[in-house]
Structures are given as C-alpha cells and as structure tokens.
Amino acid sequence: MDRPRPRLVIMVKEPRPGRVKTRLGQDIGYVRAAWWMRHRLRTLARGVTSPGWDTILAVAPDTALNSPMLPDLARIGQGPGDLGDRMGRLFRGLPPGPVLIIGADIPAITRAHVAAGFAALGDHPAVIGPASDGGFWAIGLKRSAAVPAGLFAGVRWSSPHAMADTLATLPFSRVARLPVLNDVDVASDLPAVGR
Template sequence: MAVDRHLVLFARKPRYGVGKRRLAADVGDLEALRFARASLDRLRRTLGSDPRWTLWIAVSPDRPTDWTAPARAIAQGSGDLGDRMSRVVRALPPGPVVILGADTPTVTRQDVANAFYALGRHDAVFGPARDGGYWLVGLRRRPRLHLPFDGVRWSTEHALADTMAAMQGRPVALLREQEDIDDGPSLRRYLSVPGRR
C-alpha cells in the first residue's frame, strides 16, 4: 500500500495591513500585499496540481478557509512557529510531510520532489535560507515521530542550526539554499530577476 505524501504550505490569508510586517515596514502595506498574493498564487499553481503529493494550506487565521481551494485547509492554531508546525504535523494523516512558507516563491516542483526523495533515507530534510533559517522542512514520520522544534530561536540567523541540533544526530539532508522574502532588500533581489515584475 502506498503512503500518502503531504505538502503543507504555511500561509496567512493575504489582507492589507496584516502579515508580512517586516516587508511592509520597508516597502509599504500595498507592496507587501501584492507580494503575498503573487507568491501564494504562484506556489499554489506550481505545486498544487502535482499528483505525487497532496497540497494542504495551513491557514492563519484558522477561519475562514474558503480562499484555500482547491487545496485542503488545516488550521495552524496558536503559539510560535514551532508549536504551529508541530500541531499541523501531528494532525495530518500518515505519510511523510514537507512544510514550506508562502514567502519563497522560487520553490519548484523539483525542489519538493527532492525533499520527498531525501525522506526515503533521512529522518528530516531542510532547505537552508540565506538568512540562517530555512524555507522548507520535511519529516519522515516513521517509525516514530520526532519533532525538532522546541527551543528554536525563530526569525533569527540561528533557526536552522537550532533545529538541526534538536535532531540529536538523526540523519538529515539539505537542499539548495534559497531566500525567503522577508524585507525590502530581499524583495528587490527577487524582483531584479527578469520576468518577476
């Protein structure tokens, strides 16, 4: 029997003046909203129709969820990022899970396929981000579930190192480095590539 693969996109419903606060501080609320909408739309189009996995959107706020269709919705709930990722991982049906944020629009189907492939031989896989965090985390979830999210200094340059240390020597794979779009300079670098305006 084949085990389902779960791809979870962590996303906040794009709304003016809500979310992407560091980016909005640099570029304004309207430009931050434009980026959030475009990034979420691109990721849903790129990743949502692939038959190799089921796309879930872990939503914040938890309601309404009508904006996630055709992806399946699952609530993030409260707490820090580690609490929310742990809650979502535990709530999903059996099978490996890959989580990524909606602020890395450069993620491709091949990136996701590489992550699931790595989970065939590793307990976890990470996509390192340029700022010391990570744009993707995947967990095998068999035979026992180990969640490495306690004690992580979120939104700092230590997030990846802290999470990897919490893996306690279990086998881990790394994907290519990408950049989260969290502030004005990262958005300008992203938009400097032709065809991204």
C-alpha cells in the same frame, strides 16, 4: 499494502494588509506587501502542486480557512502558538506518511525542489532546506516513527540561529539538505527575486 501519500504543507497567512509580511510592509507599504503575498500564493500554488503528493494550505488565522484570497487547495488551520508549536502540531496531526512543510514566501521554489525533498525522505528520516539568513524554507519528516516531543523547542525564530536551533531538536543522525533558497522578509530581498 499501499504506501502512504506524501503531503506538502504550505504555511500561509491570509494576505490582508497589516497581517501578512509586516516587515516588508514597513518598507513598501502594507497594501503592496499584502498584494505581493497574494500574487505569490497564486504563483506558488500553480508551481508546486503535483499528482505525486497532496498539497495542503496550513492557514493562519484559523478564522481565514474559507478566505477567497487563498488558492483553491485543501486547507487546515495552523492553530495557536509560535511557529514551532504550529509546525509540530501539523507533523503530529496529519495522517501517516512523509510530510514536507514549506514557507509561502520563497520565490525560487519549484516542483523539482519539492520532489527532491520527498525523494530525500526516502533515505533519510528528515530533510531541511536552508536559507542564507540562517533560517530554512523547508522541513520534512519521514514520520516512520513518532514525531519527537521536543521538536522545535527553544528555536529562536526569525533569527540567524533558526536552522541550527531546529537541527538541534531533531534526534536523527542523518538529515538531508536541499539547496539554499531565500525568502522575502524586507524590500531589499525583492530585487534578488525579480520583484
């Protein structure tokens, strides 16, 4: 029997001014923030795709599924709700096999980080990639059993508690950890990643 294909899901918002990277936009202007995100998406798509896994863009809003501003990859809508609702729906709705969800605004992420995430899911039911601000840049589930019903319930998103809250919703005793990587939220995050 063939093993189910791993799936990498990249959470993206259509890179339109005022709709994406709004905190960064407050610092550098909404047009520049949208341009940064659009460029970041092109770079990310080239940097993390691999024949070893399927790469899918989870797009918000759902009406942007056919946007020409997004990389030419398979696309699905994120649907309604907060980040936890949307990620939980992706974990429950995709075909069988390991799923690794990543953010699109992580400049240091490489194909090797994604490969390490899928490798960790060979031995663990879950994997998480911490960020230094208390959040996380990646979360993956092996999905060899049903996805927990309370996954992401009560997580304080965009706070220093996001990763700890998320881990508290996982019913697994073993969760692998990937290296710490940082996302770009505000202008002060840009110098650390070389703008």
